[in-house]
Amino acid sequence: MNSANVRSLLVRGMLAGLGAGLLALVVAYLLGEPRVDAAIAYEDAHAAGAPEMELVSRSLQSTAGLATGVLVYGVSLGGFAALAYCFALGRVGRFSPRATAALLSGVALVAVYVVPFLKYPANPPSVGDPETIGKRTTLYFLMMALSVLLAVAAVIVGKKLAPRLGNWYATVTAVLGFAVAIGFAYAFLPAVNEVPEDFSATLLWQFRLAALAIQLTLWTSFGLLFGHLAERLLNPKPATAAPTADRNGLRETAASTP
Template identity: 75%
Template sequence: MNSTTVRNLLVRGMLAGLAAGVLALVIAYWLGEPSVDGAIGFEEAHAAHSHGGEEAELVSRSLQSTAGLATGMLVYGVAFGGIAALAYCFALGRAGRFGPRATALLLSGCALLAVYVVPYLKYPATPPAVGNPDTIGKRTTLYFLMILLSVLLATGATVLGKRLAPRIGTYYATLAGVLGFVVVTGIAFAVLPVVNDVPEHFPATLLWRFRLSALAIQVTLWSGFGLIFGELAQRLLQPKPAAVPAAPAVPAGR
């Protein structure tokens, strides 16, 4: 793949990431912000009860939930789209006999699973202002360690499947790769420490809604990117041939 094609795909990836960020922003504002407000209200109520007052906000909550949220989601979408486009350039043609559109969807789905869903199952999202500030460093380290392990295991499962395919066939090689990924991931889940910093009396329904909204935001971002970028990549790499005008009819007798 030449540098011009890579550059064009990179630009399209960033545009697709921006569009996917807009979609994720709608979900974040509609589903995520009410849960965040509830979590902050819970924390403020307990802080006021314990200390007899409230601390002044450096940035207003209304600004955080509008301009701050939009800026964060859109910048993240553009950066995410650029990185995903570069990964797509590497994966195209190496992931099997898939076209540009199917490769984008496959890459997005696998990346969503390895980068977000698997680490999320071990260390699910915690509402802001709720977790123990003394353990934030430990929690962050464990979460990124789980992401690294998940990506490495997914890569290893892919390599294992490709090496076994000539011997036992694509179907059984895929099953072996998936089974190996599940087994080793389960071992990692059992070995890594459990983190539970949610206060004892925190509403379970609010926690459940927050975690569902966090998952919905990421699913929207990754799936939206896969669909939009796949269409843009398809038009770039496999453009439709221009229609050839029909020749004028020759009158009979000439």
């Protein structure tokens, strides 16, 4: 792929990421923020002494702060995903540009978010010991890195097995291998459970579902938007010329008209 196409796809990826970020922002505001407010209310009710002064107001956090974070994340995601798309196009199978974008988004959703989420799920404010935040963050990103590397390895193994086993059985074998490797990672990495005993299980479940819905919206909408833009760039529809009248034919018709 030439550099001009790479640049064009990078720009389109960032635009698609921006559009996906806008949709995810709506989901985050409608589903996520009410649960965050409820968790903060729980934290304030169980805090000892007077509540600490906020450096940034909650209203600013839930509007401008949320929008900035989600949109910047969406644009960054779109840029990195577009570069990964340039590498994957034509190497993962004979898929169209749109299908490749959908496949890449689905794999990225599973590897980058779902797999780490199942081991270390998202927690609302007031859940977790502040002294262990560094350890929890390190474990989460370690799980994410392992998931991404194992997903890439599964794709490579599937490609190598395809000539001998066929596409279907090669894919099944690669997916099963990925699942087994992730299972070992789940077993050996330490678990983290710092949810207070009296914290609402309903609120915790709703918060985690909202976090999952945000990521699902982000990756799905990115795959659809970027797939459309990539298809238009890489497989443009041929321009149809307007039919032109045959002057000789018109003269002959006019001459034969009584």
